[in-house]
Structures are given as C-alpha cells and as structure tokens.
Amino acid sequence: xxxxxxxxxxxxxxxxxxxxxxxxxxxxxxxxxxxxxxxxxxxxxxxxxxxxxxxxxxxxxxxxxxxxxxxxxxxxxxxxxxxxxxxxxxxxxxxxxxxxxxxxxxxxxxxxxxxxxxxxxxxxxxxxxxxxxxxxxxxxxxxxxxxxxxxxxxxxxxxxxxxxxxxxxxxxxxxxxxxxxxxxxxxxxxxxxxxxxxxxxxx
Amino acid sequence: xxxxxxxxxxxxxxxxxxxxxxxxxxxxxxxxxxxxxxxxxxxxxxxxxxxxxxxxxxxxxxxxxxxxxxxxxxxxxxxxxxxxxxxxxxxxxxxxxxxxxxxxxxxxxxxxxxxxxxxxxxxxxxxxxxxxxxxxxxxxxxxxxxxxxxxxxxxxxxxxxxxxxxxxxxxxxxxxxxxxxxxxxxxxxxxxxxxxxxxxxxxxxxxxxxxxxxxxxxxxxxxxxxxxxxxxxxxxxxxxxxxxxxxxxxxxxxxxxxxxxxxxxxxxxxxxxxxxxxxxxxxxxxxxxxxxxxxxxxxxxxxxxxxxxxxxxxxxxxxxxxxxxxxxxxxxxxxxxxxxxxxxxx
Numbered sequence: 001x002x003x004x005x006x007x008x009x010x011x012x013x014x015x016x017x018x019x020x021x022x023x024x025x026x027x028x029x030x031x032x033x034x035x036x037x038x039x040x041x042x043x044x045x046x047x048x049x050x051x052x053x054x055x056x057x058x059x060x061x062x063x064x065x066x067x068x069x070x071x072x073x074x075x076x077x078x079x080x081x082x083x084x085x086x087x088x089x090x091x092x093x094x095x096x097x098x099x100x101x102x103x104x105x106x107x108x109x110x111x112x113x114x115x116x117x118x119x120x121x122x123x124x125x126x127x128x129x130x131x132x133x134x135x136x137x138x139x140x141x142x143x144x145x146x147x148x149x150x151x152x153x154x155x156x157x158x159x160x161x162x163x164x165x166x167x168x169x170x171x172x173x174x175x176x177x178x179x180x181x182x183x184x185x186x187x188x189x190x191x192x193x194x195x196x197x198x199x200x201x202x203x
Numbered sequence: 204x205x206x207x208x209x210x211x212x213x214x215x216x217x218x219x220x221x222x223x224x225x226x227x228x229x230x231x232x233x234x235x236x237x238x239x240x241x242x243x244x245x246x247x248x249x250x251x252x253x254x255x256x257x258x259x260x261x262x263x264x265x266x267x268x269x270x271x272x273x274x275x276x277x278x279x280x281x282x283x284x285x286x287x288x289x290x291x292x293x294x295x296x297x298x299x300x301x302x303x304x305x306x307x308x309x310x311x312x313x314x315x316x317x318x319x320x321x322x323x324x325x326x327x328x329x330x331x332x333x334x335x336x337x338x339x340x341x342x343x344x345x346x347x348x349x350x351x352x353x354x355x356x357x358x359x360x361x362x363x364x365x366x367x368x369x370x371x372x373x374x375x376x377x378x379x380x381x382x383x384x385x386x387x388x389x390x391x392x393x394x395x396x397x398x399x400x401x402x403x404x405x406x407x408x409x410x411x412x413x414x415x416x417x418x419x420x421x422x423x424x425x426x427x428x429x430x431x432x433x434x435x436x437x438x439x440x441x442x443x444x445x446x447x448x449x450x451x452x453x454x455x456x457x458x459x460x461x462x463x464x465x466x467x468x469x470x471x472x473x474x475x476x477x478x479x480x481x482x483x484x485x486x487x488x489x490x491x492x493x494x495x496x497x498x499x500x501x502x503x504x505x506x507x508x509x510x511x512x513x514x515x516x517x518x519x520x521x522x523x524x525x526x527x528x529x530x531x532x533x534x535x536x537x538x539x540x541x542x543x544x545x546x547x548x549x
Contacts, residue, residue, distance in 0.1 A: 012397035146383050146441045174398050178389040185441050189448030
C-alpha cells in the first residue's frame with residue numbers, strides 16, 4: 001500500500017501509485033533513501049530470475065550505508081549510487097538512451113526525484129505507460145518562479161520567497177512534468193503592502 | 204475596403220481605443236442574459252459582413268499597433284515564443300494557412316505569389332516584402348511559426364495530436380489572459396486546463412477534446428471566451444503579473460467606465476494538413492465599459508451577466524476587487540427591458 005499523503009487536487013498535479021512488476025525485458029529502478037524500501041519490497045516479491053534484468057540507481061542520504069548494503073544485496077545486474085538526484089538522473093539518461101523496447105522504469109521516493117526522472121525518461125522517448133512512480137518521504141516541492149524563472153528546491157512553505165527576485169510566491173498545484181516543478185506566482189502582486197503569513201505546509 | 208490603422212499603445216500611456224465605427228463589430232460574448240461554461244463551439248464560416256466572423260483571420264484597425272506590442276514583448280522575453288523540435292512542419296502549415304487566407308480575404312493589404320516552392324509574400328501594413336523557399340526554414344529570418352506569428356493578430360498555440368490527446372507543443376503567446384507558455388509547453392489538454400475551476404466537473408474539457416480530436420481539415424470551428432482587464436493591456440501574462448496586478452486596485456466609481464475592459468477571445472480551431480496538428484488562434488478584442496454600453500442591448504445584458512456571475516468565476520477571473528462596483532455602475536444601463544437573443548447589437 002502506498003503511504004503517500006497527497007490530497008486530491010487539480011489534473012496537472014501528479015498522482016502516484018504503488019510499484020508492482022510489469023512485464024518487460026529490462027527493469028530500471030531509481031530511488032532515494034525514502035524510496036529504498038519500495039525497491040526492496042518489489043525485489044523480494046519478484047520471481048527468481050527477475051534480478052538478472054534489474055538496474056538500480058540510488059541516491060542515499062549523506063553518511064547512510066545500511067540501505068546501500070541492502071540494495072546491493074538484492075543482486076541486481078547493475079547497481080550504482082550517486083550523491084545527488086541530478087547525478088543519478090543524468091546516469092538514468094545514459095542508461096535509457098541505450099535501452100531497448102520493452103523497458104520498464106520504476107521510481108520511488110520524493111517528488112523531486114520522481115519529477116526529474118520522469119522528465120528525463122520523457123526526453124529519452126520512454127512511453128509514459130512504462131513508468132511507475134511511488135511517492136515516499138517529504139512533500140517538499142520544486143518550484144519555478146514564473147516571474148524570473150528561477151528553480152527553487154525543497155520548498156516547504158506557503159508562500160515562499162523567491163531567492164532571486166525576492167517576490168513572495170504562492171506555490172500552486174499546477175505542475176509541469178517537463179520542468180519537474182510546481183508553479184510559483186506572486187501572491188501579493190496587486191497590493192504588495194499586504195501582510196502574508198508564511199506557513200510550513202509541504203512536510 | 205480600406206482600414207485606417209490606429210497608432211496606439213497597450214501599455215504605459217494606454218492610448219488604445221475603439222473608433223465609433225469599430226464598436227458595433229465587437230464580438231460581444233454573451234448570447235443570453237446569464238453566463239456559464241459551455242462547449243459553445245460553432246463552425247467558423249463566414250458570418251455577417253463587417254463582423255469579426257467574416258474572414259478566416261480578422262484584420263482590424265488595431266493590427267499594426269498589436270504587432271508592435273508583440274515585438275516589444277518578444278524582445279523582453281523570448282520565452283513567449285517556443286516550439287518543441289517536432290513542430291517545425293506545423294509551423295509551415297501555419298505560414299501557409301495565414302498567407303493564403305489573408306491574400307484571399309484582404310487583397311489590398313496582402314499579396315502571395317506561389318511558384319512551386321518559391322513563395323513571395325507582401326504584407327503592406329507592416330511593410331514586409333519577402334521571398335523564401337516553402338519548407339526551408341533557413342530561408343526565413345526565424346522559425347516559421349514566429350515569422351508568421353509576428354504578422355497575425357492574436358496569440359497562436361499549435362497542438363500536436365497523439366495518444367488520443369492534444370499536446371501544447373508550440374506557441375507564440377504575448378497577449379494572454381494569465382497563463383504561461385513557458386510553464387505549460389509540453390502539457391496535454393487536461394493538464395494545461397487544470398487550473399480552470401468548475402469546467403472539469405461539468406465535463407466541458409472531455410467533450411471539447413473529443414470534438415477537437417476529430418476536427419476535419421477544411422472545417423474550422425470557433426468559440427468565444429471572455430474576462431475583464433483593467434486598462435487596455437494585451438500582455439496580462441503571469442510573468443508580468445507584478446506589473447499589471449496593481450492596476451486592479453486603481454478602479455474607482457469615477458474611472459470604471461474607461462478603466463475596465465471587456466476582454467474577449469475569439470478562439471478558432473484549424474486542422475493543419477501536413478502535420479495533422481491543430482492551430483489554435485486566440486484572438487483578443489478589448490473594449491472599455493464606456494464603449495460597450497453605447498450599445499443599449501449590451502449594457503443591459505452585461506449588467507445581468509455580471510450581477511449573476513458564479514462566485515468561483517468572479518474569483519478565477521480575478522474580478523473580486525472591483526466586481527461589486529462594476530455591477531453597481533452597470534445597473535444604470537439596465538432598464539429591465541427584454542434583450543434580443545444572440546450577440547449582435549440591435
């Protein structure tokens with residue numbers, strides 16, 4: 001069962017399911033620390049020869065080793081770990097550009113990991129029906145400031161101040177898969193003197 | 204037919220206005236005294252001489268000024284014109300449709316000579332005289348969509364069709380009612396309409412998509428959409444919201460007639476022949492309240508529509524700050540008389 005706590009929202013806001021093995025010739029997994037348990041769950045329930053077709057990319061939290069060991073022990077054909085989501089997603093791009101028809105992609109973890117990996121997979125021409133996502137961990141958002149186009153990582157507050165243009169941004173549910181980001185729009189543009197409370201909402 | 208092109212601005216000093224003769228041809232968007240979403244699509248065939256529905260691409264007195272405003276927006280923010288790599292053929296389809304239509308409908312303003320793939324295009328109002336090889340983008344100064352998009356009023360989105368959906372994969376968008384091409388490019392039909400309230404629940408977009416997916420070549424369609432804008436500003440993009448948002452606090456009972464504009468989008472839909480994409484022109488018409496109420500039927504009806512508008516729509520269209528004031532102001536033009544059906548003035 002998915003443990004995601006995302007509420008029902010507008011249609012551009014992604015929803016996530018629960019990873020389950022789909023028929024395929026090769027199976028690519030990308031996870032961060034919050035999603036590692038999903039990969040382990042799927043692998044443990046898999047038929048015997050499954051791991052011979054599995055490629056895993058992992059982004060640990062700094063200093064953490066136990067999950068690296070556990071994922072390595074699954075015996076995948078390839079297992080690599082990277083310090084950042086961007087590095088892992090770049091590697092995914094390399095792997096997918098060599099991938100054959102019938103490949104399946106499984107993503108597990110935070111929305112930022114899922115969003116960036118989905119965008120990379122689309123760029124590689126992987127059909128969206130071959131991508132599964134399971135959300136775990138923080139609900140922190142990646143936000144694009146619509147005014148100055150700055151990407152703001154790990155946003156947990158509503159509104160959020162753009163570090164580049166200083167405008168106070170309403171974080172909308174409107175989401176771009178291509179940018180892997182939510183849209184941030186100035187919340188007090190009509191009356192900049194308006195006082196607005198900043199609250200922690202994306203935990 | 205000769206058109207006197209107005210020298211006017213859509214920013215700063217806002218000298219934009221409609222000449223008296225232009226007012227009755229405004230595409231007033233309310234065929235009845237109440238408004239709610241509907242999939243109000245009809246064939247885009249020539250209707251009523253002199254109306255904006257007479258020609259494929261309506262050219263009016265604001266043409267030259269609008270193209271100057273577009274050039275200003277693009278110079279400031281090139282991201283308003285973007286096309287994903289697979290959309291070049293659709294760009295050429297767009298070039299052909301506009302050039303052929305305008306040369307046919309306005310022969311005194313536009314001339315097109317076709318000799319095989321050698322095309323010669325003359326746009327007299329914008330003083331353009333270009334020869335190019337059709338289909339060869341290196342013979343144009345820019346992407347074909349941008350080239351022709353700078354010569355035709357209205358924003359233009361091009362929708363790729365695949366997987367039973369429409370994808371917003373290209374556009375030249377400088378006069379939008381608060382949506383961002385840079386953010387929405389690459390989205391499917393439901394995703395880029397996601398922020399619109401109520402309509403999804405009513406099934407409006409499901410029906411509209413079904414209709415558009417089977418849109419045939421040579422049978423374009425149209426619908427009207429509307430909002431209100433303070434000052435005759437074309438560029439009400441989210442990018443520039445901090446520039447135009449404060450305008451909404453400047454409305455007073457004294458200036459409301461000149462400040463608040465009815466903003467109408469004449470949206471048309473065209474199946475393109477080579478790419479099988481859909482061209483989606485969004486042509487914006489602006490008219491000050493003072494100009495609208497010169498037509499008694501429109502004054503009466505606009506009062507009733509605004510008075511009874513659903514609260515979700517008041518909020519979504521950004522009218523909250525001045526909506527009660529506007530209803531009060533419009534009430535002086537409503538004597539309670541019956542209005543005739545349809546959008547045209549009596």
